[in-house]
Amino acid sequence: MVSVAGYYTTQFGELWEKSFSDLVKEALFGLLKSVQKIDKNEIDAIFFSNMLGGVLENNLHTPSKISELLGVNIPIFRIEAACASGGAAFHLAKKYIESGSAKTVIVLGAEKMTDYSPEETTSALISAASGEEQEAGLTFPGLYAMLANFYLQKYHYKEENLAYIAVKNHFHGSLNKKAHFRKRITVKNVLESPYIAFPLKVLDSSPISDGAAAVLLTSDNNILKKLTNKIEILASEVATDSISLARRKDLDSILATKIAAEKAFKTAALAPKEINVAELHDCFSIAEILAMEDLGFWEKGTGGKNILELPTMLGNSGDLVVNTSGGLKASGHPVGATGVKQIGEIYLQLTNQAEERQVKKAHYGLAHNVGGSGGTAVVTILGI
Amino acid sequence: MISPVKIWRRQKEIRRILGKKGQVITWTKILAAGAEFKIQAPYPVVLVQLDDGQKVFGQLVDYHQKDLKIGLKVISTLRKVRTGTREDIIVYGVKFKPIK
Known part of the structure; x- marks a missing residue:
């Protein structure tokens, strides 16, 4: 082991x-x-x-x-x-x-x-998308915006449903001294922030x-x-999928996440409901909703409704707390460091070193790291 | 520099998907663009399922605000995609316009 x-x-x-x-x-x-x-x-x-x-x-x-x-x-x-x-x-x-x-x-x-400059970094990041997506002028926010637009229409949600993810993760970020953003925000703040790729706004998005x-x-x-x-590392599984959204079967889920999660839970001999703390890849608000569903924590299509009660926020009633580091959204997203920080945050939680943001009695933790718009997904399960 | 060889290779693919009809599966409007597309922002990008089943990305042109919706019927067309410096060749590619 x-x-x-x-x-x-x-x-x-x-x-x-x-x-x-x-x-x-x-x-x-x-x-x-x-x-x-x-x-x-x-x-x-x-x-x-x-x-x-x-x-x-x-x-x-x-x-x-x-x-x-x-x-x-x-x-x-x-x-x-x-x-x-x-x-x-x-x-x-x-x-x-x-x-x-x-x-x-x-x-x-x-x-x-x-x-x-933001446009130089935006161009560099889109190197991780397909040539066809690049030539259409798409950006990473743009790709996730397409997933968000599809999800909101299919399950009849509003932009407001996504905003709650950012509110929760900024709250957690306010408790993490190493986080990029430590300011708490409201749903109104998110909805009033400018669009970067409709329907996603600045406050739906992780920073550079x-x-x-x-x-x-x-x-x-x-x-x-x-x-x-x-x-202990109970499982670490990697799955890949077509880079282009145009070659995916479904636009309301990330197949690579589902495959990696299924294998990881099987290897660890655990069920999603046994996880106490998770760091999920919330590069955009929609990404955490899709991840909650694809990892098996929530039923497909219910994420937009479930998040309204903020069950995954520290101090609330849920059995699972998500993105105590602040997630990519508030902790920040230095790309190469993100997946390592996620595992580190779970380590802090399971060894009772997470200070103000400590989840009580956390025995099992999960980290979920996604490349591109879902071309690669890694699911890691850790335990004490 | 825009590589003429890369463009030449891609042109052969583009020819196959011109003048084709389809329907918008999902869309976005880009407001914060990358360096090469900054001059065009804001612009909508659509993912279209063509009538023959294949799915293709492209910007939406000749549109009104009310056209920005899932299910919009569109047709593919050849348009300028981006330009580099004065010495570069001009890149053409597939965009979509609403069917009136």
Whole structure:
């Protein structure tokens, strides 16, 4: 069994004073310092998650740059699966340990996005969509807006139904010191914010952020014996699907999420109702609604209605709390770091280190990371 | 720079889907566009199911606000998609217009 035995994240946000290397360095050394009883020479490999370094920053061959920063000569790999890069890197690191190639591995994710104009970053991000979608002038908000428009019409909901997701996640973000946005918002704020791609508005959308996060994975009993805060990886499953929405069978669900979730719940021998805390890929409000349904927490088509009571908000009556970090929406979305932060947040929750946003008696947690408009999905289940 | 070779390869595909009728499955209106499309924003983009079953993306042109709805009947047409610098070739592609 592979355990997660440490986590560190930088502040997420518009970090003008910090470079890509600064963020990577802070996450790596921050992780080693927070775990304390581990030396860098005990790390056997690093799996590095990053999407846009090559596109925006002309920064590739990052493994060798990480080797220089940390002063090690171990295998280091860069993994790219758009916004699911972090989840994919985590999955591969777990498999690497299970294969016997290593005992202790760091999964590191980082992204530097705010040095560029919004249209430059928008263009860079859409590289993760099909050529046909790019030539139609679509953007990522645009693709999710098409899913949102379809969903709202099919199940007779209004834009207001989506807004509650953002309200909940901003509330959680207000409790997370590392979050990009810590301001609470109202449904009215969301509805009055400007459209970026109809029917999605600025406050339905995750921001462009800088940040880095790292988790420590190990199966080494000598290390595990020394550490008190550790959780087990019960399942990590990856699924893919056609990149283009035009080649999908359904537009009211993400098939890759459904497949990965089904496999993950089977491997973990758990049912959705047994999950206490989850970090879901809420790049846009509609994405969390679809994820709640596709992961099996809610019936298909009921998400728009269910969210009105905010059952998944901390302090409310529901059995499952979703996106305590603030989600991508409020915690921020430094693409490569996001999937790693999601796992880190579940680690904090299950080891009772989540401070103000701690969910009581959390035994099982789930992280859901999506690439593009659903071309890749990773579902990870963790437990104590 | 816009690659003429890439455009040439794509033109062969575009020819097959011109002048075809279909129906809008879903749509959006882009207000925050990427660098190459910023000059055109805001613009609607539709996903259309053609009468022969295939699904195609394209911008909607020659439209009124009331046309922006799921189920709208449209026909594909050849239009300018984007331009680069003065030296670049002009990119043409598929867009859709409502059937009056």
